[in-house]
Amino acid sequence: MAIFSPGFTGRRNTDDVKLPPGQYLERGFPVLTAGPTQRIRTDQWEFSIVTETGEKKAWNWQGMLDLGPEKIDTDIHCVTSWSKFGTTWKGVSLDKFLDGIETTADYVMATSYGGYTTNLPLAEITGGKAWVAYEFDGKDLHAEHGGPARLLVPALYFWKSAKWVTSLRLMNGDAPGFWEQNGYNMHGDPWREERYWGQ
Ligand SMILES: Nc1nc2c(c(=O)[nH]1)N[C@H]1C(S)=C(S)[C@@H](COP(=O)(O)O)O[C@H]1N2
Numbered sequence: 001m002a003i004f005s006p007g008f009t010g011r012r013n014t015d016d017v018k019l020p021p022g023q024y025l026e027r028g029f030p031v032l033t034a035g036p037t038q039r040i041r042t043d044q045w046e047f048s049i050v051t052e053t054g055e056k057k058a059w060n061w062q063g064m065l066d067l068g069p070e071k072i073d074t075d076i077h078c079v080t081s082w083s084k085f086g087t088t089w090k091g092v093s094l095d096k097f098l099d100g101i102e103t104t105a106d107y108v109m110a111t112s113y114g115g116y117t118t119n120l121p122l123a124e125i126t127g128g129k130a131w132v133a134y135e136f137d138g139k140d141l142h143a144e145h146g147g148p149a150r151l152l153v154p155a156l157y158f159w160k161s162a163k164w165v166t167s168l169r170l171m172n173g174d175a176p177g178f179w180e181q182n183g184y185n186m187h188g189d190p191w192r193e194e195r196y197w198g199q
């Protein structure tokens, strides 16, 4: 049963419905990077998955494209409180990279060119929920935003979407990445407002 207080007039507009708690709507696309922008040429780019037993499977740029890209239309949410609606991307689902890889892991550590790391539950990046994205808004992804390719995990705060991603390491058990060692939440679900340690 719903309880309404006197004077309750409902939501102000549809934006509120799509905004996680504590977030505001951003029209621009802020750049947030710890450290320098990485500049990686697609002919030198590599993406790999390393299993918990040390087996490595790697793709070059063309190998990534050959897996079959798709278009993604999604909202994104940064822990610094901005959200952006209806962003459009092109990328390859992590399901396609993980297909055929034998693992009992339940977490992954994403690692980027430049050394940035972030940890994610495997369950949050499988089942059509995460991509290696290389186009934004119909154009090649700018280096500032993680081009030539970045992780895109829109169901979690955007620090989990590692820019210039180059590998996923499968792990039995969780371990903190860069921001997770510095006060950010191990999980980072914006709808549960998991911003920092202890939330
Ligand atoms: N490699 C790398 N990836 C990163 C970061 C970073 O500093 N280095 N910052 C994260 C954070 S905190 C955010 S909010 C988003 C910002 O992405 P944007 O600059 O494209 O908005 O990238 C995430 N991925």
Ligand SMILES: [Mo]
Residues within 6 Å of the ligand: 032, 078, 079, 080, 158, 159
């Ligand atoms: Mo962020």
